[in-house]
Amino acid sequence: MMKVLELVDIWYEVEGKTILREINARFEEKKVYSILGTNGAGKSTLAYLIMGLEGYRPTRGKILLDGEDITNLSVTERARRGITLMWQEPARFTGIKIRDYLTLGGKRKVSEDELERVLETVGLNPLLYLERNVDEKLSGGERKRVELASILLMKPRYTILDEPDSGIDIMSLEMIERVLSELVSAGGSVILVTHREEIALESDYAFLICHGTILKEGDPSTIVQFYKNSCDKCDHPNEPQEEMIG
Ligand SMILES: Nc1ncnc2c1ncn2[C@@H]1O[C@H](COP(=O)(O)OP(=O)(O)OP(=O)(O)O)[C@@H](O)[C@H]1O
Numbered sequence: 001m002m003k004v005l006e007l008v009d010i011w012y013e014v015e016g017k018t019i020l021r022e023i024n025a026r027f028e029e030k031k032v033y034s035i036l037g038t039n040g041a042g043k044s045t046l047a048y049l050i051m052g053l054e055g056y057r058p059t060r061g062k063i064l065l066d067g068e069d070i071t072n073l074s075v076t077e078r079a080r081r082g083i084t085l086m087w088q089e090p091a092r093f094t095g096i097k098i099r100d101y102l103t104l105g106g107k108r109k110v111s112e113d114e115l116e117r118v119l120e121t122v123g124l125n126p127l128l129y130l131e132r133n134v135d136e137k138l139s140g141g142e143r144k145r146v147e148l149a150s151i152l153l154m155k156p157r158y159t160i161l162d163e164p165d166s167g168i169d170i171m172s173l174e175m176i177e178r179v180l181s182e183l184v185s186a187g188g189s190v191i192l193v194t195h196r197e198e199i200a201l202e203s204d205y206a207f208l209i210c211h212g213t214i215l216k217e218g219d220p221s222t223i224v225q226f227y228k229n230s231c232d233k234c235d236h237p238n239e240p241q242e243e244m245i246g
Contacts, residue, residue: 003029003066005050005083005158005189010061012049012212019045020212023061027158027191030184034192034200034220037209038231043193046209047162050191051085052078082157082188086147094135098124101134102150110153118152121182123175148179155186162193173198197224 010023020042027033037043048056050063052075063071065081073081096104102118103110116126122145132138134146151159180202183190192203200206206223208216210231216223 004064006062006064007050008062008064010046010049010058010063012045012056013059018212020049020058022213025207025214025217027189029157029189030187031205032180032184032190032192032203034194034203034206035209036194036197036200036206036223036227038195038234041209042212043195043209044162045212047085047160047191047193050158050160051075051083053085083160084151084154084156084158085160086144086151086162094133096134097130098132098134098146099130101146102153114153118149121152121175121178122146122148123172124149152179152182152186155183156188158189158191159183160191160193163195173202177202197228200224200227 005027007023007025010020011018012020023046025033035043035046045056049058052063052070052073054075058071061071062069065083070078070081098119099115102115115130119126119129124142124145129142129146134143138146176199180190190203192199194200200220201224203220206217206220207214208223208227208231216226
């Protein structure tokens with residue numbers, strides 16, 4: 001059985017409004033995918049459907065993991081199967097040290113070396129951060145990095161990064177590259193949800209979403225070129241014109 005996460009003709013409607021339609025996609029092992037699109041295209045909704053957040057069940061279509069139908073499984077059950085989502089806005093925990101946040105609750109024991117290494121990967125000096133608390137004194141960027149470090153320790157099969165770049169000039173492309181390559185070398189795949197071209201270029205395969213559907217897919221540089229030429233300066237965002245489809 002091929003190891004693959006598949007979206008088969010996914011539709012999603014809320015309050016009579018079609019947010020996603022006819023989404024077909026395959027996510028294989030050890031690959032980085034990007035889902036590119038302008039604001040409101042439906043990217044986050046798709047990420048939430050894959051993760052299975054409450055209220056996010058396709059109106060039509062199926063989600064298959066290695067052939068198993070996971071369409072109606074809860075977030076917990078999907079997490080157990082190795083799917084994880086990093087939020088646009090990471091959680092704020094108070095009164096717990098970064099060290100404990102990263103080591104408690106995990107299934108396996110984490111060595112000091114590993115702990116230091118993941119912090120370094122996300123650009124946080126272990127000497128300065130291990131004993132700090134996870135609280136509102138951490139900047140948004142720092143919290144996001146802590147979140148990424150915890151994902152690196154988890155080694156998920158599928159990591160969905162929703163706007164890994166949002167609000168953070170500090171999160172360099174170089175750091176994102178390090179995180180991606182670490183996740184992939186641990187055997188995982190990544191789905192990057194983004195509206196930024198340079199982030200999409202970090203992927204192996206790109207999907208361009210417009211108005212709730214996949215308008216184009218393929219080699220990231222080709223997709224990004226199309227996005228630059230068409231979507232960036234589109235005066236009818238999320239209303240694809242006939243000539244663009246196909
Ligand atoms: N629960 C909901 N009820 C009604 N409309 C919704 C709901 N969720 C999303 N939408 C609408 O669906 C569209 C897609 O939203 P979504 O957040 O998925 O877009 P996005 O591509 O992630 O955008 P952004 O880049 O701004 O985060 C938007 O027009 C949004 O207003």
